[in-house]
Amino acid sequence: MKIAEFSNPVMSSWFAEQGYRLDASPYVAGALKTKKLLEQLPKTEPLAAVTTGPNGGLFYGPMFRRVYLTAPEHSVPWLGSRDMMAADLTNLPRLRKSDAESPSLKAQQLNPGMTLISRSGFYAGRRSYVRPDMGKCWASEHILKVQPNSEKIKSGYLYAFLLSRFGESLVRGSVYGSAVKHIEPHHIAGLPVPRLGADLEGRIHDLVEECAQLRADHQADLVAATKDFFDSNGLPDLNKVRWHQQERDLGFEVASVGPTSLRALTFAPRARKLAEKLGSVPGARLGDICAGGQLSRGTRFSRVDSNPEHGVQLIGQRQAFWLRPEGRWIGTAGTPDEVFASDEMILVAAQGTLGENEVYCRPILAIGSWLKYAYSEHFLRISSGTPEVPGAYLFAFFRSEAAFRLLRSLSAGGKQQDIHEFLRAEIPIPLAPPADRNRIAETVRNAYKKRDRADVLEDKALALLTTAIEEAAG
Incomplete structure (x- = not known):
């Protein structure tokens, strides 16, 4: 059970800010505490002000009757709210290609650099970054897409903020519902995004981008190792x-x-x-x-x-x-x-x-x-x-x-x-012959070294952002 902190009591004035919500979540989950902290920063911008695309850059797809196929030439990888957190995307379900490329669903194709937020059910509020190898995937209506405006903000920096403990509390505090939780675009459109200067934001972005590339390489290396296994045998x-x-x-x-x-x-x-x-x-x-x-x-x-x-x-x-x-x-x-x-x-x-x-x-x-x-x-x-x-x-x-x-x-x-x-x-x-076995094993080992390196870079990006916000707010 979560309770309010004596050092940060819930104020009656907060009810109006939250649309007079009477459930405890936004008040004790840390969302308002984080907002008050970010208000002390020299500059913040609403999330909707740094995004672009359908519905202002915060959007999800329509509900429709899904037809799944298995032939790769007639289908596209289909990403659900659980799959968006997976390390290996090889075995995603595949949606009929003609449906995916129809006008109503074409916008659901992922673009590298997007931030994905699961918007309904058990996984509501979790975030992930669209890697370079995910550009051929389509996302379900259970995923809310955040498309950054590259002229206003770096995609990797925006993701790092949403992934951080500050973004975590803000996004989770926006979740509505009891039995089936959900998030709508207007729930997060006003989230304050701190601006920390082009240099620092660029460094954080570069770390996230390198992390995303390493994870894509990890996936490609594993696929190559499995192909090598059968070819060598x-x-x-x-x-x-x-x-x-x-x-x-x-x-x-x-x-x-x-x-x-x-x-x-x-x-x-x-x-x-x-x-x-x-x-x-x-x-x-x-x-x-x-x-x-x-x-x-x-x-x-x-x-x-x-x-x-x-x-x-x-x-x-x-x-x-x-x-x-x-x-x-x-x-x-x-x-x-x-x-x-x-x-x-x-x-x-x-x-x-x-x-x-x-x-x-x-x-x-x-x-x-x-x-x-x-x-x-x-x-x-x-x-x-x-x-x-x-x-x-x-x-x-x-x-x-x-x-x-x-x-x-x-x-x-x-x-x-x-x-x-x-x-x-x-x-x-x-x-396979010993030399082939060793080569295949080394490919797999190197793939996991890249994955571990990606985790280190992501943690470094989060540490840079967290330190900068705490120092600016202090």
């Missing part, structure tokens, strides 16, 4: 699985089955063809590769909430795929070592449902700065016990569409699926 056709263009798994026969599984999904022809192709080249079973490492779900443990100074951030399946996680902080005392990941451990979301856009069976790689986090028991831990088969090499495979479909075919359970304990050890892993 003589399986170039698996770079384009085209799962939904294949004949559906209806009316097939199985010669014999054992006690391990009686589920039809396990024996589906499309998945079996994938397994046969992967096993047709030199390789090894996943269970054998992980014999000296780990191939199991995480351990269950009691969670005790803690503050960041004395705890560790626990990452669950939902936030593991975000650029920057916002997981719960738990105390380290009594937390087992098994919740931490070893270097280059692959963590596969191992519990969920079979929806096409669910994270179930999607992987992340624990490497670099992500080794500091704790991970919930809902991840399948895959750690190579064979030095000649690096975890980064395995990750190039597990992030592929072929691996995703094969893992899904090994599902067990009812409503909540899991990956079958015995069948996952039988997954055939192609092993």
